Amino acid sequence: MKKFKSLSITAAILAIGITTATLSALPASANYVESCYEQNCTVWFSHTGDLQQWTPPINARNMTFQVSGGQGGKSGGQGGRVTGTLSQIPSTLYVAVGGAGVTGQSANGGFNGGGPAGSGSNNEGSGGGSSDIRLSTNVESRIVVAGGGGGRGAGITPTASPGGGLIAAAGKDGQGQGGGGGTQTSGGSGGLANGTGTSGAAGSLLNGGKGGSSALYGGGGGGGGYYGGGGGGSDTDSSGNDAGAGGGGSSFADPLYTSNITHFTGVKSGHGMVMIEYQLVPLFQSIGAQTQLTNSSSIDFQIQLSDPFPGFSASNIELTGDLGTCQPGTLSGSGTSLVYTVTDCVDGEVGISIPANSIAEQSYSGPEITQSSAMVTVDRTAPTVLEITQEDSELIIPITEPVLQPQVDNYSFTSSNSACQVDSVAASSAQLWLVTLIGCEGSSFSFTIVANSVLDLAGNTGPEADTSFAVTVPEPAGSAVTPVISSVAKPPNVLGVPARERSPLVSLETLPTQDSEVTQAPTQRRQAAQSVITASTAADPVNSSLGWTVGLAIAGVLLLAAGLSLKRRGISDLLVG
Numbered sequence: 001m002k003k004f005k006s007l008s009i010t011a012a013i014l015a016i017g018i019t020t021a022t023l024s025a026l027p028a029s030a031n032y033v034e035s036c037y038e039q040n041c042t043v044w045f046s047h048t049g050d051l052q053q054w055t056p057p058i059n060a061r062n063m064t065f066q067v068s069g070g071q072g073g074k075s076g077g078q079g080g081r082v083t084g085t086l087s088q089i090p091s092t093l094y095v096a097v098g099g100a101g102v103t104g105q106s107a108n109g110g111f112n113g114g115g116p117a118g119s120g121s122n123n124e125g126s127g128g129g130s131s132d133i134r135l136s137t138n139v140e141s142r143i144v145v146a147g148g149g150g151g152r153g154a155g156i157t158p159t160a161s162p163g164g165g166l167i168a169a170a171g172k173d174g175q176g177q178g179g180g181g182g183t184q185t186s187g188g189s190g191g192l193a194n195g196t197g198t199s200g201a202a203g204s205l206l207n208g209g210k211g212g213s214s215a216l217y218g219g220g221g222g223g224g225g226y227y228g229g230g231g232g233g234s235d236t237d238s239s240g241n242d243a244g245a246g247g248g249g250s251s252f253a254d255p256l257y258t259s260n261i262t263h264f265t266g267v268k269s270g271h272g273m274v275m276i277e278y279q280l281v282p283l284f285q286s287i288g289a290q291t292q293l294t295n296s297s298s299i300d301f302q303i304q305l306s307d308p309f310p311g312f313s314a315s316n317i318e319l320t321g322d323l324g325t326c327q328p329g330t331l332s333g334s335g336t337s338l339v340y341t342v343t344d345c346v347d348g349e350v351g352i353s354i355p356a357n358s359i360a361e362q363s364y365s366g367p368e369i370t371q372s373s374a375m376v377t378v379d380r381t382a383p384t385v386l387e388i389t390q391e392d393s394e395l396i397i398p399i400t401e402p403v404l405q406p407q408v409d410n411y412s413f414t415s416s417n418s419a420c421q422v423d424s425v426a427a428s429s430a431q432l433w434l435v436t437l438i439g440c441e442g443s444s445f446s447f448t449i450v451a452n453s454v455l456d457l458a459g460n461t462g463p464e465a466d467t468s469f470a471v472t473v474p475e476p477a478g479s480a481v482t483p484v485i486s487s488v489a490k491p492p493n494v495l496g497v498p499a500r501e502r503s504p505l506v507s508l509e510t511l512p513t514q515d516s517e518v519t520q521a522p523t524q525r526r527q528a529a530q531s532v533i534t535a536s537t538a539a540d541p542v543n544s545s546l547g548w549t550v551g552l553a554i555a556g557v558l559l560l561a562a563g564l565s566l567k568r569r570g571i572s573d574l575l576v577g
Contacts (some may be wrong), residue, residue: 039279059281063277067131070271078267098129107221115224120235154218168251187209216235219235219245282336292305326345350563351374356368450466
């Protein structure tokens, strides 16, 4: 959609988006009109009799100018013109539009340097003012100047000198001499008088010289310029062509700020004029997604422009980063608000970039430098709870990626003891939870991370299934039963051998003393014998002899007991049996 905008500062100061001029400390006399058709804009400055301040848009590019000086009075010489390009665009410009000269005795010259007319017949013309563009209010800061035309002298004088050119034309001679034209280094010389009147004054920086005066015919004023033209000489002779015309003012262009300069002489009638044309190169005011982390497979990158960019399309956009499976998307929206959608993304990082000068639009291209968005991290993997471990009264729960703070609904807990409870569940870090238990000594319990209850920073939920830890907590070490150790009696001193040198005691089965006990089963007697045989011995010789002695004595006792038993039962019975 095409657009047309205009701004008139005579009525009000308006701010219309980024495509209109931003004004500050503007004089009350400012009078310019700014209009834009699509990206092409023009500013017209007309004569106000004062400096006008203008601030170019920050995205103004390819700025050209046309500066014309004012015409000299009494239909004098027309103003010069300078056209070219501002190779540097200052942040603020000051514009002076030259006023046209007027007719009259000692009439003031046009605004911005026109020389006053001489006096004599009340038919003298003053010089036209120059027009210029400046960096400040000082004359020395002028970077473009178009000279004004010289005024005609009184009487029947020929056409006055036009303004403009690096060396302006001199004023035409009557009987009084015409003033000289301004140059790049000095003002034009004043014209000599004819008769008893005064000569014209020389021009100077900016200002044209005053025309000479007499009792009959005054000279024309010099035109304003980079250097002004000289005033024409007066005439006191009533016959002839009468007084001289003023010289034209010179033009100027600063090579540090301008290029492609062309000078014209004598092209502007009436007041001067300044016109500036430029193109608005759209600025990428912002580019990026609304989030830097997402679990979505598609990402919308918002692109905000200062102005519409007709040549901009999805083909001008490149994907950057660890793309994974992300696919180039589509460009939607209109005007200055656009959206570029990237699709089919899995885990990774993705951004967009618009290379410098990749967008061509007629005589300009953009952006001036590569525009890139911040990276967006795509995380579509659910968090997983790793193996839960226990240290004393804490459960340690590691998680595969950063997650949100734990909540009550993240877990469940059961215990065989009502006193066994979860005291707290807290994040030691974004990937580590600590569970503190109380009253769980000697209790069995189960702690479970509930499936799909844990949320990572991208919005994924996990784990896919319940993750549990079940344990039976043993009794504390202080409550265990201490083993009871039975004491052993101190053995007697046998055969004068000290206790520390004796063999270990032999377990002996007490022999019965009654008949019923003597008649025990052979098995019992075998056990008694075995108790004798399994007695431990020592390698010590003394202990070894003692052991044999005791053993033989016991064997003798046993044999004696057996004999007595046989005797009591009777030998004959045994034989018969």
